[in-house]
Amino acid sequence: MNRLARLFAIMRKELLQLGRDRLTFGMIVGIPSIMILLFGYAINNDVRDLKAAVADLADTHLSRQFVAQLEQTQVLNVHYSVSTPEQLEKLLRAGKISVGIHIPPDFDRRSIDANRTAAHLLVDGADPTIFGVANQLANFPLGFDSTETGKPPVRNLEIRPFYNPERRTAVNVVPGLIGVILTLTMILFTAVAIVREREHGNLELLINTPVSTTELMIGKVVPYIAIGLVQLALIVMFGKLLFDVPVRGGLLELYVGAAAFIAANLALGLLISTVARTQFQAMQMTFFLLLPSILLSGFVFPFDGMPPAAQLLGELLPNTHFIRITRGIMLRDASIVDVGNEIAVLAGFAVVALTLAILRFSRRLD
Amino acid sequence: MTGNTAIRARGLTKNFGKLCAVNNLDLDVPRAAIYGFLGPNGSGKTTAIRMLCGLLTPTSGSASVLGFAVPGDAIALRPRIGYMTQKFSLYGDMTVRENLAFIADIYSYDRSDRNRRIDEILREYDFVDRARQHAGTLSGGQKQRLALACAVLHKPELLLLDEPTSAVDPRNRRDFWARLFRLADSGTTILVSTHYMDEAERCHRLAILDRGVKVADGSPQELQDSTGMNIIEVRADNPQRAATILENLPGVMSVTQLGVRLRVLVPQEIPGARQTIDAELRKHGLTAAVAEVSASLEDVFVAVTQARPERAA
Numbered sequence: 001m002n003r004l005a006r007l008f009a010i011m012r013k014e015l016l017q018l019g020r021d022r023l024t025f026g027m028i029v030g031i032p033s034i035m036i037l038l039f040g041y042a043i044n045n046d047v048r049d050l051k052a053a054v055a056d057l058a059d060t061h062l063s064r065q066f067v068a069q070l071e072q073t074q075v076l077n078v079h080y081s082v083s084t085p086e087q088l089e090k091l092l093r094a095g096k097i098s099v100g101i102h103i104p105p106d107f108d109r110r111s112i113d114a115n116r117t118a119a120h121l122l123v124d125g126a127d128p129t130i131f132g133v134a135n136q137l138a139n140f141p142l143g144f145d146s147t148e149t150g151k152p153p154v155r156n157l158e159i160r161p162f163y164n165p166e167r168r169t170a171v172n173v174v175p176g177l178i179g180v181i182l183t184l185t186m187i188l189f190t191a192v193a194i195v196r197e198r199e200h201g202n203l204e205l206l207i208n209t210p211v212s213t214t215e216l217m218i219g220k221v222v223p224y225i226a227i228g229l230v231q232l233a234l235i236v237m238f239g240k241l242l243f244d245v246p247v248r249g250g251l252l253e254l255y256v257g258a259a260a261f262i263a264a265n266l267a268l269g270l271l272i273s274t275v276a277r278t279q280f281q282a283m284q285m286t287f288f289l290l291l292p293s294i295l296l297s298g299f300v301f302p303f304d305g306m307p308p309a310a311q312l313l314g315e316l317l318p319n320t321h322f323i324r325i326t327r328g329i330m331l332r333d334a335s336i337v338d339v340g341n342e343i344a345v346l347a348g349f350a351v352v353a354l355t356l357a358i359l360r361f362s363r364r365l366d
Numbered sequence: 367m368t369g370n371t372a373i374r375a376r377g378l379t380k381n382f383g384k385l386c387a388v389n390n391l392d393l394d395v396p397r398a399a400i401y402g403f404l405g406p407n408g409s410g411k412t413t414a415i416r417m418l419c420g421l422l423t424p425t426s427g428s429a430s431v432l433g434f435a436v437p438g439d440a441i442a443l444r445p446r447i448g449y450m451t452q453k454f455s456l457y458g459d460m461t462v463r464e465n466l467a468f469i470a471d472i473y474s475y476d477r478s479d480r481n482r483r484i485d486e487i488l489r490e491y492d493f494v495d496r497a498r499q500h501a502g503t504l505s506g507g508q509k510q511r512l513a514l515a516c517a518v519l520h521k522p523e524l525l526l527l528d529e530p531t532s533a534v535d536p537r538n539r540r541d542f543w544a545r546l547f548r549l550a551d552s553g554t555t556i557l558v559s560t561h562y563m564d565e566a567e568r569c570h571r572l573a574i575l576d577r578g579v580k581v582a583d584g585s586p587q588e589l590q591d592s593t594g595m596n597i598i599e600v601r602a603d604n605p606q607r608a609a610t611i612l613e614n615l616p617g618v619m620s621v622t623q624l625g626v627r628l629r630v631l632v633p634q635e636i637p638g639a640r641q642t643i644d645a646e647l648r649k650h651g652l653t654a655a656v657a658e659v660s661a662s663l664e665d666v667f668v669a670v671t672q673a674r675p676e677r678a679a
Contacts, residue, residue, distance in 0.1 A: 205455035205516075208419055209472045210444045364437070365421045366382075 023281045031288065038313070039295050047133045047305035052099040053080035053091050058107035066111075066119070067101065070140065075133055076101075077304075088122050092162060094338040095328045098124045098304055099134055117158035125161030126172045126331045129302050134159055163248075163331045170243035175326035176299040178235045179261065179319040182228055183293045184286070186262050189224045190269030191282040194361070199279060207363045217358050221266045228262035229255060236330075249329035253336040257325035260346035264318040267353035274360040293319040321345050372397045372524055372555040373418060377427035380413050387413040389578040390427070395557060395571075400550050402569030403559035404667065410578040411559035412452060415528050418557070419449050432524055445473060448517035452528045454509050458502025462493050462512055465501050466519060473520035483519065491515040491545075507538030514545065518554070525549065527558040531565065543568055563664045574670055581670040590661040593631075593669045595619065596639045597661050600628040602647065602654035611650050612643060620668050629659075631669055 019025060052070075056063050070076050076099055080091060088100030100122035104110065111118040123134040138157045164171045197203040206216070232255070239245035247254065268289070276282035294300060296310055297319040303311065314320045321342040328334030328342075336343070373395035380388045388410040395401040403411040416422040418431055420440025429436050434443040456465045466487060470480045488494050491511055496504070501512060510530055517525060527546075531539045543565065546556055550570075558569070566572050566586065573583040582589055602608035605628055609621045612630055617639070619631040632639035644656045661669075 200458075201451055201453040201455040202457060203455075204421070204451045204453075205449065206472075208421065208444060208447075208449040209469070210441075210474070211472055363421075364423060365416060366423055 021278070021281070023276070024284065027284050027288070031284075035291060038292065038310070047129060047302050048074050049077045050075060050098045050130060050133065050302070050304045051096065052076040052078050052101060053082055053088055053097045054078050054101040054103070055082045055085050055088050056101075056103045057083075057085075057105045058103050060108050062111065063103045063107045063119075066103070066107075070101065070137070073137070073140070075137060085120075085122070089162070092122060092124055093328070093332045093334050095124075095324050095332065095334065098127075098130050098302070111156070118156045119158070120160055121157045122160050122162060124332070125164040125167060126327055127302055128164075128167055128169060128172060129305075131159075131161055131164075131167060134161075168243075170239070171245050171331065172327070174235070174239040174243055174245040175330045176297075176323045178232060178258070178326050179297065179322040180290075180294055180299055181235060182231060182258070182262060182322075183265055183319050184290055185231060186224060186228050186265035187269040187272065187286045187289060188283065189227070190220055190266045191272040191276065191286050192279045193220050194270065194273035195276050195279050195282045198277075204365070213358050213361050213363060217270055217354060217361065220270065221263065221354070224266050225259060225262050228266075229258060232258045232262075245330065247330050248333035249335065253339075254326065254329045256336065257322065257329065257339060257343050257346070260343050260350065261318055261322040261325070263350035264346045264353065267350045267357060268318070270357040271353050271360065274357050289317075293317050296320070298323050318346055318349055321349075370397050371395065372399075373401075373429070373431050373557065375418070375427065375429035378414070378417060378424050378429055379426045380410075380417055380422060381425045386578050388417065388424075391580055393429075393573065393580075395555060397555050398550055398553045399570040400546055400556045400558060400568070402566045402572035403557070403575055404561070404563075404566040404572050404663075405559075405575035406561055408577075409575040411575055412528050413578075414575070415526050415557065415559060419443070419447060419526055445520065446522055447524045447526060448520070448522035450513050450517045450525070450527045450530050452532070454513060456501050456509075456513060456516060459500060461498050461500055462504075463488070463497040465512065465516060469516045469519050475520075487515050487519055506533045507535060507541075510534050510538070510542060511545075514542065518549065523553075523555060525554055525556045525558075527556065529559050529561070531560070531562070539565070563662070563667065567663050574667060576671045582666065586663055589666045590663060593661045593666050594634050595631045595661065595665065595669045596634055596636075597659050597665050598630040598632060598640055598643055599657050599659045600630060600643065600647070600654050601626060602628065602652055604652060607650075608647055608652055608654060611646060611652070615643070615646055617642070620672050622664075622668060629665060631665060631672075 054067050056067060067078065071078055079097065082088060082091070085102045088102055091097045092100055102120040102122060104119065107118055110116045121134050121137060123131055125131045138159050140156060161167065194203070197206065236247060240247065269286070272282055272285045276285060292313065296306065296314040297317050298314065299319070303314060303320065306314065324342050325339045328339045371394055373393055375391055375393035378388060378391040378393070379386070391414060403414065405411050413422060417424050418429055418436060420437035420443065423437050431443055432446055434440070436443065457468070460468065463484065466484045467480070470484060475483060488497055491514070493512065493515065496508070501509065504512060510533070514530065531542055534542065546558070550556055560566055569586065571583065571585050573580050575581070584592070600608060600612070605623055605626055609623055609628055612618055612621050612628065617632055617636040619633060622629045630643060640656055640658050644654070647654045647656070
């Protein structure tokens with residue numbers, strides 16, 4: 001009987017404490033409902049609206065009709081029209097498109113020759129999902145012979161996978177994984193930083209010294225940038241040694257991008273730290289950010305295939321931009337100019353989050 | 367500078383929602399003195415100290431500390447004060463020396479000065495042998511000593527100490543106070559809060575706080591001389607029974623038992639208190655030695671806090 005009474009005493013105490021912690025209480029309801037709404041809509045393996053560019057060197061009635069029909073499948077969404085296949089490759093390398101449609105000048109003639117493919121599909125093969133979708137398009141019927149029936153399907157399109165011709169998953173996953181790992185470790189480092197000092201009572205002493213808020217905040221960010229870069233070196237090294245993941249672009253450029261990304265995450269962590277009252281709350285908020293950073297960033301699902309609302313949320317996450325940088329530099333030999341926009345976004349993110357954290361941090365106890 | 371006054375506060379008030387933590391506090395703390403805040407837990411000592419160093423914004427009233435208005439000029443004030451929080455607020459996972467070095471860097475000592483000052487403090491505060499020990503593994507008394515060492519490292523003009531000795535044994539407390547006296551002698555003003563009577567007695571001046579209100583202030587001697595009470599000490603065979611009898615005697619303000627002795631407070635307006643008490647105890651068949659004695663600080667505390675209406679439940 002006593003045993004049961006003690007058991008109930010513990011349970012009652014747990015619920016009481018849980019009820020007092022309003023943020024945790026909110027998370028009990030918030031995490032499942034928000035996450036299921038978010039990911040239920042976003043997680044979608046039917047990839048649509050892949051960004052595409054077309055280089056129509058034939059420019060005939062037939063070729064234009066062909067492109068229009070490809071677009072009607074809704075799998076591709078033609079964003080650019082260029083004049084040479086080289087330009088397609090350039091767009092592909094910069095990560096602006098996932099698929100390039102190259103229509104050779106002799107398209108009309110090739111299309112009636114059953115032994116030749118009528119056009120080429122240049123595909124960013126790094127992501128196996130995108131490659132799979134492109135593969136289905138290969139059997140796409142040409143409009144003018146759609147009336148003929150009974151013929152075996154002809155491969156009208158020749159697929160040219162770029163960057164990952166062997167289609168190994170690790171090649172696509174490892175660059176994305178860098179972002180996921182750094183998101184978790186970096187946000188967590190600073191998310192608990194201020195809260196821990198508050199909990200241990202150090203903060204009351206510290207805010208009574210000449211230390212300014214900016215000094216305190218920047219002092220808490222900078223050491224961890226170095227730690228983050230060490231983590232990056234480890235992942236890249238293991239990726240290379242164990243999974244043969246290439247670094248085709250410049251290592252220095254990768255580090256510059258990573259530094260901006262790490263700073264953004266650390267600043268975000270500090271912002272969390274000014275909101276959370278306990279270390280536990282800080283950890284909860286970190287995980288609240290981590291899940292979308294995995295699922296909505298393009299790490300798991302092709303970004304172009306997500307619905308617009310999910311894409312919008314994804315754009316707000318540093319990891320989305322960083323994955324574009326790592327995949328660009330590591331797999332497609334993108335230059336710093338190609339991914340310059342993404343680096344700028346991350347740097348801006350870091351500045352905004354740090355400013356908010358400094359503004360939010362109160363040097364008073366009331 | 368404001369001459370000989372280190373802290374001056376007028377009408378300082380802090381409300382937390384409906385609770386009035388500090389109510390209309392007037393304060394004049396002279397320089398180079400040890401000024402005590404005496405009061406039970408929840409009397410507003412911590413809140414008052416936090417307002418004086420700019421950590422809390424007063425609801426109303428004003429204060430000037432070393433000539434700086436708080437909280438307005440708190441940033442300019444910071445390098446000139448040392449603050450010791452109630453809770454140990456140094457880094458337990460850093461060594462004694464590392465903690466001191468961190469504080470020295472915060473106060474922008476340059477390299478050579480810094481190391482000289484740290485060595486000096488390590489010697490003065492008996493940490494030479496423990497310089498490499500982690501602060502978290504120090505005893506309660508050692509932690510307080512380290513906290514004081516850190517608070518005075520930058521030679522502040524004013525020290526604010528919030529119940530610095532509440533977790534310290536009597537011997538370490540004596541040692542701690544000896545250091546405070548040395549600091550005051552060298553010109554440092556010290557504001558210290560405590561709930562120990564013996565500590566309050568060592569202050570040059572003190573203010574007694576009760577439920578957010580300053581109910582008395584002055585030197586311990588002045589306070590003892592102006593209780594307005596006659597203190598009657600009673601030694602009875604059965605002190606508990608005597609206490610019950612005297613508590614019901616009209617005119618008696620309070621009865622406090624100290625071992626076999628009772629201290630009975632009777633307002634001075636009531637004449638012949640000693641005789642009345644003696645007679646009352648005899649009437650109940652108790653033999654007792656009854657004598658008039660001089661007031662202790664505890665009597666002062668009882669007298670000034672009991673004179674106020676009971677707190678609302």
